[in-house]
Amino acid sequence: MAELLMGIDIGTYSSKGVLCLPDGTVLAVREVEHGLSLPRPGWAEHDPEEVWWCDCATICRDLLRQAGATGREVRALAVSGIGPALLPADADGRPLRPAILYGIDTRASEEIAWLNSTYGADELYSLSGMHLTSQAVGPKLLWLRRHEPEVYARTRYVYSCSSYLVYRLTGEYVLDYHTASHFNPLFDPRRLEWSPRFAEPICDLGLLPRLAWPTEVVGVVHSRAAGETGLAEGTPVTAGTIDAVAEAISVGVVSPGDLMLMYGTTLFFILVQEALVPNPKMWVTAYALPGTYALAGGMSTTGAITRWARDNLARDLLERELAGGERAYAALSWEAESSPPGAKGLLLLPYFQGERTPIHDPEARGVLAGLTLSHTRGDIYRAIMEGTAYGVRHNVETMRQTGAQPGRLVAVGGGTKSPLWLQVVSDVTGLPQEVPELTIGASYGDAFLAGLATGVVPGIDSLRSQWVRGIRVVAPNPELASLYSEGYELYLQLYERTRDVVHALGKIAG
Incomplete structure (x- = not known):
């Protein structure tokens, strides 16, 4: 039986999936478009069911159909998506409102100002290694608590895009370290753990998920998800991550000094580093692989x-x-x-x-x-x-x-x-x-991470030796x-x- 690897990525305006062999050979690619809700100036939202989950399930089924494969042939699945996003859900995991998106959603400006005034911008920076911006989830949680208290009161889970997909697939509540880095000022990137230091006015830390690396298997597809996606019950699923990280992995950006420029609806930068070195104007995060960090940045509209x-x-x-x-x-x-x-x-x-x-x-x-x-x-x-x-x-x-x-x-x-x-x-x-000649995007990186997490791909060196092919250079x-x-x-x-x-x-x- 074939050992196929599947990757699914949810973007701002479209979602994409890929089905690969362990050597990176692509068997099927599927892309679907979806809308972006801009209900007010500075707000950006997605419907988590109609966009995130429906796209994921549809793409899974279509990839299997295109490749003439069955769910039992898929050895592992990894997902990624836009982020960091904020999706509050109730005790049954049901979304309580549309998902609040990443840095293009600027609704929490007053909350950023209040946190900076209350605690001091330098104090907040000393924990997170980056200043509060529209990219940070912490101020958006505070906005939710202030402006939609009835929603906050019912909130038992706080998802980002990839973590919601992992939940729908496996029932597990988990978030990757890179995405968690953007939950400032609630995360300590040096200790790689949630921090209570500034949490009291924002949220109860007990609402937040357990943490894992994108290279870890965190659960398996349960029966309901198997029926909706066509995957086999018991298929391993990794922790997932933000789309930019998966995209960087897809083109071999894994060594210190490697810099990815991701040309999408927004433009995202990831520079791989060996150590956490803060830059007050950029973002400092954990990266995809244990022991690596990233100096990251993003332009809102490109x-x-x-x-x-x-x-x-x-x-x-x-x-x-x-x-x-x-x-x-x-x-x-x-x-x-x-x-x-x-x-x-x-x-x-x-x-x-x-x-x-x-x-x-x-x-x-x-x-x-x-x-x-x-x-x-x-x-x-x-x-x-x-x-x-x-x-x-x-x-x-x-x-x-x-x-x-x-x-x-x-x-x-x-x-x-x-x-x-x-x-x-x-x-x-x-x-x-x-x-690179093959630039499918984040979903291709997801497929590689799925293979790495399960041992189907023997090691990180396989990325540049097999998966990344045909590089051309654009010279100035x-x-x-x-x-x-x-x-x-x-x-x-x-x-x-x-x-x-x-x-x-x-x-x-x-």
């Missing part, structure tokens, strides 16, 4: 802006695609290629839903500066790519300020389908990027270094000089 541009500025191209023509994104990229570097004097701040690292400003907003009547849609689309690239440079420069030196850069995610975007990022940062154009260095300085100035104005505009919009 691919989301290209989607916004497609849906609002290029409806003609989208209609043409729906009628069987060229993909709208490809057509937009072609238009952007006709615009010269510098986008004819346009400069974009990509803060359409606030920003996470390194400015940590939930009230930031997008700015497009330099518009004239001569500018075209292609110029605007190029400015979007260049603006997100300046954001990448800002994060990398911030990492370097505390001595962290990115070595090998690996690009992953849906955005790698755009050769222009990859080239612009390398040109702006001055850094080469490795792009040195002739553009001066132009983009000037643009980067203007990018930094534009934020500083427009910050107060956009904050005021955000209050008007709210």
